[in-house]
Amino acid sequence: MAKIAYILLCHKDPDAVIRQAQRLTAVGDYMSIHFDASASPVHFSQITEALKDNPNVTFPKKRVKCGWGEWSLVQATINAMQAAVDAFPRATHFYMLSGDCMAIKSAEYAHKFLDENDADFIESFDYFESDWIKTGWKEERLIYRHFVNERERKKLFYFLFEVQKRLGLKREIPEDLQIMIGSQWWCLRRHTIEALLDFIRKRRDVVRFFRTTWIPDETFFQTLVRHLVPKEEIRSRTLTFLMFTDYGMPVTFYNDHYDLLLSQDYLFARKISPEAQDLKRRLGLLYLAEGVKFQISNEGRSLFQFLSGRGRIGRRFATRFWETESTLGRERxxxxxxxxxxxxxxxxxxxxxxxxxxxxxxxxxxxxxxxxxxxxxxxxxxxxxxxxxxxxxxxxxxxxxxxxxxxxxxxxxxxxxxxxxxxxxxxxxxxxxxxxxxxxxxxxxxxxxxxxxxxxxxxxxxxxxxxxxxxxxxxxxxxxxxxxxxxxxxxxxxxxxxxxxxxxxxxxxxxxxxxxxxxxxxxxx
CATH class of the missing domain: 3.40.50 (Rossmann fold)
Structure with missing residues (x-):
């Protein structure tokens, strides 16, 4: 039977991280937690203290400071992957999660699903031919080198880009790689993970290339898996249900979305609102349940597009579901x-x-x-x-x-x-x-x-x-x-x-x- 090692990247809310780890490992699965090195050391100590006696939880030997769009997110994932491979030899699958994710199916359902589908689940679309990138840079992410964090040092980031552009300092993409792109939320089999780690050790040139690309967590694993695994063994989809607004921002789920989430053909969902305490409670109980039958209708995306396209306010899923957020958030x-x-x-x-x-x-x-x-x-x-x-x-x-x-x-x-x-x-x-x-x-x-x-x-x-x-x-x-x-x-x-x-x-x-x-x-x- 499938046994899942969850790769969890997180940077806040230690209580939620602890609950998530306890819940997901309670049925015999595993978890490797990378807690951002730039986050509160007190929070990290709280997490390690609470989980130190749980044999199904491990932490990477080295934590890194993570920044959006940086290689650091990929390195954090690699470190957590290596820790999970070393600590959990019985793990058959490795599932990438964030602190905002929650299971929308039972563990029983998830294990059966993976047993019946011998494949790697990772979005992997041709970088240049697909329309995965809706707006903004495309080839600029790859052919120019990006050395600093765009959010933290915006002026320097764009100054360095303009200098390279004016001087014609373009670089070549590795010839033997077809660059792919997709969601960073994947589920990979053990031999795929081991092949990835071995490739990373041997092909330092490829690692050097991706280190200075922009937003490499959307291209690195997506490209390498396609390079290492036969096409027929890859399902170019994620098992984590997520949607985006017309403005490219992730849709947040609230208490009144419980039935909607359960009807989707996915194992997890992202993002769950920090305020949705009842939703979190019900999903937590669901993961441990046995014998639950799920009616898959997969109406989520089409319903969201229907309602947002009309721009009206209704009551079925509460206004926040199809309207741009009406509140900034109670905790902000x-x-x-x-x-x-x-x-x-x-x-x-x-x-x-x-x-x-x-x-x-x-x-x-x-x-x-x-x-x-x-x-x-x-x-x-x-x-x-x-x-x-x-x-x-x-x-x-x-x-x-x-x-x-x-x-x-x-x-x-x-x-x-x-x-x-x-x-x-x-x-x-x-x-x-x-x-x-x-x-x-x-x-x-x-x-x-x-x-x-x-x-x-x-x-x-x-x-x-x-x-x-x-x-x-x-x-x-x-x-x-x-x-x-x-x-x-x-x-x-x-x-x-x-x-x-x-x-x-x-x-x-x-x-x-x-x-x-x-x-x-x-x-x-």
Whole structure:
């Protein structure tokens, strides 16, 4: 009978990892856990302590710091694979999972399915001929070298790309490999895994090539399995049920999706919402159950396309299933810096970036050219960003894989502030009050088209009080809204006072906040 060694990559929520390991190994299967080396060491200790007496759980000898789109994700997988091969000689299959995955069939069903299907399950489509990549780069992922993390060092990432492009520094793809692409969630037989590990040891040239490709977890295993295993022994599909929105973001499943998930022709599903406690409980019990009969209808994708295509709200699977997410998520924190002088807010954000790991985005609802990741087009215009504001923010939280995100807004965006403040997520607002000289107000009037180079002094003198009063009115509206978590920095206040406001806003120690508030020329024009 099939015995599965689960390869679990995770970086958060130690309690969920422990429960998942205990549940999946309770029926005699195995698990190799790679916990991101850049994540909390306290969380890792919690996991290892809780599972140290479980003989069916192992950990790789070396953990690596993982970054989206990097080779590090592939290396973490290889390390976990090797640990599982060494620790579990009776394992017949190796199944790739993330911390957001859960079984949607019983262990009994999964074992029988694998016994009856002697094949490797991995999406493996021709990289250049298929339409697997819907938007964005294609050959650029391969023919140029990518040395840094695109999300963490975006400017350097694209600078290095442009340098290579201008200098014509293209490279050749290994001649004996047909590059394939597909989902990173696979299930492979033991002899395939052993052949992969042996190939990796022998063909260091291939490893070197993929080390500097972009998003190699979608191409490395998909290419090598096709190279090592006869075509008729490969099922070019994943056994993990996942769907994507029109914007290219994964659909999240909630409590009301239990029956839908069970009817899909898959063994696992991704992503399960952290808030879907009842769904997690029911699926956990299901995995251990015996004698359960499953009625496979496989309606999930067609139903999702039908409902999303019409853009209506109904009740069958709750609005979140086919609508872009209506809430940012109860566990998330949206931190909003509000300031009329954009350059001041940007200086504050730059210092926050230097002192914390919290992702920060500048005036995305005010400046069209604010650097943003490709989210399928929703980010392209200010009109779209405003119209799909919550969907956009939810995607950004998912993109940065964070529960805390900072953005800048103009005080005039009171409707956005009210909207986000009413969300179930935690919304904190930091208003930065600045002094406005006549020179600054004249410059502002010219920037927004209220005045020009030829505007007379008399006209400006009549205009300036109105502009100043308008700015005061915007600040008053923020006060009148009585936001629950509102703090203020003031240009006329001292660094200590401003550090107190920053400390409360960011939930950081006052001495660290003081490093931001004491920055020279913070309020200079």
């Amino acid at each position: 924190e949206m931190l909003i810096v509000v300031c009329k002088k954009w350059h001041v807010a940007k200086r504050v954000l730059e210092r926050i970036r230097q002192l914390t790991n919290v992702p920060a985005i500048e005036y995305l609802f005010n400046e069209e050219d604010t650097p943003l990741p490709d989210l399928g087009g929703i980010q392209k215009t200010l009109e779209k960003r405003h119209r799909h504001r919550r969907a956009l923010m939810r995607m950004l939280f998912d993109y940065f894989e964070t529960d805390k995100l900072i953005v800048c807004m103009d005080p005039a965006n009171i409707e956005l502030l009210n909207d986000f403040a009413s969300d179930r997520s935690v919304t904190r607002i930091l208003e930065i009050e600045c002094q406005f000289s006549d020179e600054y107000l004249i410059g502002h009037a010219m920037r927004v088209g209220l005045a020009g180079d030829q505007t007379s002094t008399e006209t400006l003198e009549r205009l300036l009080p109105t502009i100043r009063n308008d700015m005061v009115h915007e600040s008053d509206r923020i006060r009148d809204a009585q936001f629950e978590n509102l703090t203020r920095m003031r240009e006329i206040a001292g660094p200590d006072s401003n550090a107190s406001a920053l400390s409360e806003f960011l939930s950081i120690p006052p001495e660290k906040a003081l490093e931001v508030s004491a920055t020279e020329y913070l309020f200079a024009d």
